[in-house]
Amino acid sequence: MLRCGLRPDHYTFPFVLLAAANLQSLYHGLAAHASIFKLALHDVDHVQHSLLTMYARCGQVGLARKLFDEIVVRDSVSWNLMLSGYAKMGCAGEAVELFRRMRSEGLVEPDEVTLVSVLAACGDLGDVSLGMWLEELVGEYGLVLNSFLGSSMIDMYGKCGDLDSARRVFDRLAKKDLVAWNAMITGFQTRWQVGLPPQPDLKKYKSRSDYFHAASMLASQKYDIHKLLFEAGVMLRARMSGLTKLQNVEIEAVAVEELANRDLQLVGSQDESAATLALKMRVQRLPS
Incomplete structure (x- = not known):
């Protein structure tokens, strides 16, 4: 140019x-x-x-x-970008200080993007009292507790070790998407409430962090499987085939268990054959 x-x-x-x-x-x-x-x-x-x-x-x-x-003249975008930059770079104290300055100046009202950045900083600090204050500000500013804001709040409480508050916020969400579910599951990981054995087989997982990741994936995929159970048989076959390619035995086992314990009430030979094939494919590979 x-x-x-x-x-x-x-x-x-x-x-x-x-x-x-x-x-x-x-x-x-x-x-x-x-x-x-x-x-x-x-x-x-x-x-x-x-x-x-x-x-x-x-x-x-x-x-x-x-x-x-x-x-x-700083608008809301300028404030949010600076707050987000601090939060993402691990400068949690600076993010909180800047947020307090934003409120004290009173020229720009915080929005949900603002609070999400400050909630992330609060989680890094582990300051649950600050987190509760931020939760009060959601109502003060008339913001809607949607999945975007709610998931950040759940993550913050989880990092602060207050799982009761995290669960309370989770239950308040009118619509719980996978982000909200995963935020709640990740919070429970800190107390080994993820539905996997309390004594992990570290020979299978290279590290404890790998185990936590597998646990979170298992729980989120189990929820996803629940949603897919009553969809068309072709979709069911595709999901089971995808699990086979990923070679994820734990998630495959959950899929088979869910399929075996539920009455699918599939209508039509194509759906029935898809479900039957999926079950046969997986039962042969289940660990004893």
Whole structure:
């Protein structure tokens, strides 16, 4: 573009900065920032947002904060990007401090994206009292406890070791998607309440973390299998075939158990043959 003599504008640089962020190339990000300053585009809001994103993804939260402090009029996007950058880079204390500053200034009202970032920081700090305060703010700001916000809150309580509060939030969710289920299951892992033997066979799993991952996958896939049980036989065959290719014996065993214990009430020879074939395929490979 530059070789063709074309002048980049405020629409050009967000794409360049996003590419630098995805590559985590600070060199290209700094070069783009220099060009932005030369072209006097540094006061354009969406260029500022892209710069914050680039610096945060490149791990330069200090430079991101310097840029943030230089922004004269900060909108909700600017605040959320800085908070998210802190939370993702493990700067939990700085994220909470910035959130308190946001509230004290009172110029921008926090939204669900704001609270999700602060909840993540709270979980890293293990501060359950701060988490309860954030939960109260959800009602104070009139926000809806959807899966996006609820899952973050469940994850926070789980990290803080308060599984009763995590379960309370989980039960309050009107719609529980897989993200919410997995957040709750992951919280239970800390107390070995995942439905697998309390003494893991570490010869099979390379480490305890691998065991936890397998436990979470087993529980989430079991829920997924429940949903798929009454779908068409072709879909059932595809799911069982997929499990075979993955060679996941634990999840396959759950599938067979669920199929064997439930009356599928399948109608039509095609569905019946699909279910029968799936059962035969798996029973032969079940561990004794």
